[in-house]
Amino acid sequence: MDAPAAPLSLERRLLAPWWHTLTILLVYLAPSIIALSRHGAAAQSGAASAPTHSLMIRSYLISIALEWVIAYWAWIGVHWRGGTLRDLTGGRWTSWLGVATDVAIALPFWVVWEFTAWLVHRIVDRMQTPTTPYQLPIGVLEVSLWILLSISAGVCEELVFRGYLQNQFRAATRSMAAAVILQGLIFGLAHTYQGWKQVIVIAALGILYGVLAAWRRNLRANMIAHAWSDIYEGWASFAFFGRV
Numbered sequence: 001m002d003a004p005a006a007p008l009s010l011e012r013r014l015l016a017p018w019w020h021t022l023t024i025l026l027v028y029l030a031p032s033i034i035a036l037s038r039h040g041a042a043a044q045s046g047a048a049s050a051p052t053h054s055l056m057i058r059s060y061l062i063s064i065a066l067e068w069v070i071a072y073w074a075w076i077g078v079h080w081r082g083g084t085l086r087d088l089t090g091g092r093w094t095s096w097l098g099v100a101t102d103v104a105i106a107l108p109f110w111v112v113w114e115f116t117a118w119l120v121h122r123i124v125d126r127m128q129t130p131t132t133p134y135q136l137p138i139g140v141l142e143v144s145l146w147i148l149l150s151i152s153a154g155v156c157e158e159l160v161f162r163g164y165l166q167n168q169f170r171a172a173t174r175s176m177a178a179a180v181i182l183q184g185l186i187f188g189l190a191h192t193y194q195g196w197k198q199v200i201v202i203a204a205l206g207i208l209y210g211v212l213a214a215w216r217r218n219l220r221a222n223m224i225a226h227a228w229s230d231i232y233e234g235w236a237s238f239a240f241f242g243r244v
Contacts, residue, residue, distance in 0.1 A: 116208055125197070154230060157187075188206055
């Protein structure tokens with residue numbers, strides 16, 4: 001009779017080296033916390049002002065580049081362990097039926113996403129904490145860059161948070177529930193620069209994205225829903241429905 005196989009060590013279970021995961025966390029958390037502290041100081045001094053058009057353009061371009069650089073770095077960590085992009089995404093589309101299926105899942109999920117965002121906003125609105133004011137993209141160039149940034153975030157952030165971190169935490173904790181919650185909390189903290197109210201809202205939405213990824217075992221519907229939610233919340237809801 002063969003002897004039972006020894007359980008894999010934590011290091012061998014991980015999707016990428018543990019130190020690589022720390023770099024991902026530092027890249028997301030450190031700048032966000034620094035930005036929050038600067039925003040708080042500016043708010044206290046009354047020095048905050050609306051960004052100029054050129055500053056908005058530069059901010060969008062930098063953000064788009066960073067999204068793809070971090071996603072590529074996440075893939076590099078998995079590649080070092082012999083993994084592939086499929087290990088992060090769960091696979092690509094192979095037919096138009098698959099595309100239609102994921103769109104059909106993403107749309108009702110987005111409705112649930114919107115309701116969850118509304119509900120959590122109602123709860124946190126009672127909190128006496130500052131929230132960073134939002135600057136709406138204006139003009140063809142800003143709007144085009146916002147849409148491109150939204151698509152980039154939909155692809156890259158899902159790949160990093162639900163593809164890389166969620167699988168990494170699952171390997172470390174051997175619990176999908178713990179992995180979904182942990183990546184969602186970090187997703188919220190990565191948006192600390194928007195204020196603590198938004199951290200709570202975005203953490204809840206990150207957990208919701210994690211549940212969808214765990215159910216589907218791929219990121220395709222996640223990427224569609226994430227990209228569209230960013231386009232809608234950041235521009236389309238204002239442009240087409242006059243949201244204030």
